[in-house]
Amino acid sequence: MVETIKLANGVEMPQLGFGVFQMDDLDECRRAVSQAIQVGYRLFDTAATYGNEAAVGQAIRESGIPRDQFFITSKMWISDYQGAAPEKAIDHSLSALGLDYIDLYLIHMPYGDVFNAWRAMEKAYQAGKLRAIGISNFSPDQTTNLMLFNQVKPQVNQLEVNPWNQQRENVTFNQSQGIQPEAWAPFAEGKDQIFTNQTLQTIAQAHQKTTGQVILRWLMQRKIVTIPKSVHRKRMQENFDIFDFSLSYDEMQMIGQLDRHKSQFFDPHDPAAMKAIVQGGRPGANQ
Template identity: 50%
Template sequence: MVKSINDSTVLHNGVKMPWLGLGVWKVKDEEEIDLSVKAAIRAGYRSIDTAAAYKNEAGVGKAIAESGVDREELFITTKVWNADQGYESTLKAFDASLEKLGLDYIDLYLIHWPVADKYKETWRALEKLYKDKKVRAIGVSNFHMHHLQDLMADCEVIPMVNQVEFHPLLTQKELRFFCNENGIQMEAWSPLMQGNLDHPVLAQIGGKYGKTVAQVILRWDLQNGVVTIPKSVKEHRIQENMDIFDFELTEQEMESIESLNENKRFGPDPDNFDF
């Protein structure tokens, strides 16, 4: 059982990754990014997830530098965007992200989407960055099982993380099993279904424990062994999202939430995206 904000999973290369982090997707306002990252770090979060496409790496880097927390205590994730995929262009994109963040290294670097005919060359670049010790761990985002199988057929380093859309309406059971079998840590983006939280089963479970629907979902993520990075720009929500370590869902409650699956996506399907 994950017992506190300080608990971490161990990736297959031995690197520790916090179970709970802050996502900063769509947070472009400089003041908002500064306040949210600093509030999260002040609250005890040590994992921040950004991406080149979010256009807020510089703001994240500034907030990190001003947080007063040692760099070694933090786990920073960023991602290479689709337009920059390919071997040389990925290496350049990584350098640009590193400069914007103002860091000497990245903890986790991900391929943002499985761009056809490019993600294997992109992965070769990530392998080089990993071997050169510019990044502590490498992984992918939005990869279906068939993308992972294709990549793993001839890669040198198996992805350490697969960050995907995951929530009670999209439980990705087959993909979860595949990742577990292959030592790939699954991570949830949009765990809170982009605010679509009105569901009686979740509300009933929350009422039993005196928790919000959001807290129930985040607890469910962790008990499923899925790293989660809820986004918020409000300090009280950031605090609330980490107030999930004083209760545990029963096996029956876990199954009840699992049964809500509709294979419903709030984001694009990785087999059919256009950006």
């Protein structure tokens, strides 16, 4: 049974969900989301820039499960932050998903006219189109700057968090502010043999679980929401089956020691990465 976390505005968010980044084939995306719904996932994480909001919405409608059982996240891309574009981007996400409201809407990257984007999101939040609003890839100073000059506090900050890049400082900062941290790429997309790491394997064997399940459990115990992606039903099931065991303090410490304090994809605060992303890259894609 997936536990929920109460956001600062009282909205309940499942602690475990399903991500659909790099599901460019819309039939595959719809099929994967349908299977994930059958497995039991109710939180789905998409974004305007993934190009698959419509496929996610279709799978949700086809499930026949009431809308209020789901928690749907989407994100605004940098090219929509300026002028009147944010309002249109929110309406576009709503119509692509085929929904009357989105549970959580995020500023995808902390570059460009984020203040303009945020103020449009505040209005849509107050109008009931968005149940919660948040940010992604923001550092503590960027988050503080946004909070100091706006009315609505971000509810969530979605960050890369995995055993290679544990983001302790940023996670702790968000938690201290009542902002829920959410981990993208919990498996570092499998980079650097994360699934066969010796430490993770030893812990997995002790619990008769897989390394993937140990990673997700480690995030649950750090009170971080996460959204692993898979197009394979067996793995969706495996990634969902993490609520019948706990890691000990020592096991949590052992995983803590795997931290390399470095992204496997991009450092959102590195000027070169920033430039590449603004000029058309999709964060994390094929790196």
